[in-house]
Amino acid sequence: MANTPYPQSYYAASANAAPPRPVLQGDVETDVCVIGAGYTGLSSALFLLESGFRVTVLEAAKVGFGASGRNGGQIVNSYSRDIDVIERSVGPRQAQLLGQMAFEGGKIIRERVAKYQIQCDLKDGGVFAALNSKHMGHLESQKRLWERYGHTQLELLDERRIREVVACDNYVGGLLDMSGGHIHPLNLALGEAAAVESLGGTIYEQSAAVRIERGANPVVHTAEGKVRAKFIIVAGNAYLGNLVPELAAKSMPCGTQVITTAPLGDELARTLLPQDYCVEDCNYLLDYYRLTRDKRLIFGGGVVYGARDPANIEAIIRPKMLKAFPKLKDVKIDYAWTGNFLLTLSRLPQVGRLGDNIYYSQGCSGHGVTYTHLAGKVLAEALRGQAERFDAFADLPHYPFPGGQLLRTPFAAMGAWYYGLRDKLGF
Numbered sequence: 001m002a003n004t005p006y007p008q009s010y011y012a013a014s015a016n017a018a019p020p021r022p023v024l025q026g027d028v029e030t031d032v033c034v035i036g037a038g039y040t041g042l043s044s045a046l047f048l049l050e051s052g053f054r055v056t057v058l059e060a061a062k063v064g065f066g067a068s069g070r071n072g073g074q075i076v077n078s079y080s081r082d083i084d085v086i087e088r089s090v091g092p093r094q095a096q097l098l099g100q101m102a103f104e105g106g107k108i109i110r111e112r113v114a115k116y117q118i119q120c121d122l123k124d125g126g127v128f129a130a131l132n133s134k135h136m137g138h139l140e141s142q143k144r145l146w147e148r149y150g151h152t153q154l155e156l157l158d159e160r161r162i163r164e165v166v167a168c169d170n171y172v173g174g175l176l177d178m179s180g181g182h183i184h185p186l187n188l189a190l191g192e193a194a195a196v197e198s199l200g201g202t203i204y205e206q207s208a209a210v211r212i213e214r215g216a217n218p219v220v221h222t223a224e225g226k227v228r229a230k231f232i233i234v235a236g237n238a239y240l241g242n243l244v245p246e247l248a249a250k251s252m253p254c255g256t257q258v259i260t261t262a263p264l265g266d267e268l269a270r271t272l273l274p275q276d277y278c279v280e281d282c283n284y285l286l287d288y289y290r291l292t293r294d295k296r297l298i299f300g301g302g303v304v305y306g307a308r309d310p311a312n313i314e315a316i317i318r319p320k321m322l323k324a325f326p327k328l329k330d331v332k333i334d335y336a337w338t339g340n341f342l343l344t345l346s347r348l349p350q351v352g353r354l355g356d357n358i359y360y361s362q363g364c365s366g367h368g369v370t371y372t373h374l375a376g377k378v379l380a381e382a383l384r385g386q387a388e389r390f391d392a393f394a395d396l397p398h399y400p401f402p403g404g405q406l407l408r409t410p411f412a413a414m415g416a417w418y419y420g421l422r423d424k425l426g427f
C-alpha cells in the first residue's frame, strides 16, 4: 500500500498534531465525494456539511499534502489576474459579481479560524512592494479599482513609509492591505480537516481516486474501495494528473520554490519586517516572503514550468533573498522545498460542471489561498441549486495552451522568460 508522506518542509516540521486517518477500504455511500484535501476540497466539504450534506473526502496522500500545505502562507485578495482584466473580458453583470467576490476568501478564512478555533498563526497585513515607478502606478490604479468594489483597508506607501514596514532598499513604494495577512498554511488545512470531521464528514488519506464511473449515480474508485455519491467535487488541482482528461488540456502544473531560514531572533526579525506583515513584489515572476511565529524568514519565488523538481532549491532562491536582505548572508537555510500550483492561460480559475453531477474548481494560477476558500462556498451554493455566483466563474473563457500537452511547457517558459526580462529591465 502506498504511503506518501509530507515533503520535508518547515510546515511539516512545525505541524499541529493530527489524528491518523483511515485508508478507504470497501464501499461507502455519501451525498458528495470530494477528491483532494487541499483548501478547495476542505472548504467545499465544510460549507456542504454546514448545509446538511453527507461528505466523504478522498485524499491521495495526506491532508494539505499539495500546495495548501506548502505555500507562502500569504492571504492575498482578488485573483491572479485582477478585476480590471475581468472587466475587459466579460460582460458587466459577470464582472460585477466576480469583483464583489474578490475579497470574500480572506473573510472566509478569518471566519473559519474564529469559528473552529484553528491554531494557524493568523496575522493581519500584506504589502505589495513596487520596484519601480511603473509598479507604483499600477498599485495606485489597483487601490482605486479595489475601492470601487468596496475595499476600505488599503494604504499607499511612499518610499519613506515602505521603509517603516519592510527594511529593503529596493522598493520605491507599495500598497498595504490590512485585510491581507499570513498564516501557517498546513496548520490551516489541518484545522479545517478537524472541523470537517467535527461535523461528521469523513476523510480518507492515502486513498487516491483512480477512476470516476460517470452517470446518474457516479462512483469514485480507489485502489481498495469505492464511493457512490450523488455529486463529485474534483479538487486535485496541480496534483490531479489525468483523472479527468477534459481538465488537463487547459491548465499546466508549475512548481514554485520556498526556503526557510534558521530562527533569526526577535531583534533581527524586527529589523526586517517591523510590523510582521507579509510582502510580495510586483514583478511578473514575483518574490514573496514573511516571518514565521518562531521568527524565521520564509522566502519564495521562481517558477518551474511543467512542475519538474529543481535539484538545488537553495541555490535558486537564496540569491533572491540576499538581494532583498543582504544582511542575511551568514544565516543558515534550514528548509527548502517545492510545490505545484496550476496555471491557466488567462491566469483565472477554471470552474465548471461535467454532466449533471461532477463539479470542479482549479487553476488559480499562484494566488489561491483566498480564492480556494471562496471556491468551496461557491461550489456548495451550486450544489444547493444557487448557481449564479458559480456561473460567473464557470462562464470565464478558457483556452488550451499553445502547443498542446507536448509543447505547452517550453512555450510557457518562453513567455515567462520574456516577462522575466521585462521585470529585470523595469518595464
Ligand SMILES: Cc1cc2nc3c(=O)[nH]c(=O)nc-3n(C[C@H](O)[C@H](O)[C@H](O)COP(=O)(O)OP(=O)(O)OC[C@H]3O[C@@H](n4cnc5c(N)ncnc54)[C@H](O)[C@@H]3O)c2cc1C
Residues within 6 Å of the ligand: 035, 036, 037, 038, 039, 040, 041, 058, 059, 060, 061, 062, 063, 064, 065, 066, 067, 068, 069, 070, 071, 072, 073, 074, 075, 076, 207, 208, 209, 210, 235, 236, 237, 238, 239, 240, 241, 243, 255, 256, 257, 258, 288, 300, 338, 339, 340, 341, 361, 362, 364, 365, 366, 367, 368, 369, 370, 372
Ligand atoms: C510553493 C507555493 C507557494 C504558494 N504561495 C501562495 C501564497 O503565498 N498565497 C497564495 O494565495 N497562494 C499561494 N500559492 C497557491 C496556493 O497554495 C494554491 O492555489 C492553493 O493551495 C490550491 O489549493 P487546492 O486545494 O486547489 O490544491 P492543493 O492544495 O494542491 O490540493 C490538492 C489535493 O488533491 C490531492 N489529490 C490530487 N489528485 C488526487 C486524486 N486522484 N485522489 C485524491 N486526492 C488527490 C493532492 O494530494 C492534494 O492534497 C502557492 C503555491 C505553491 C505551490
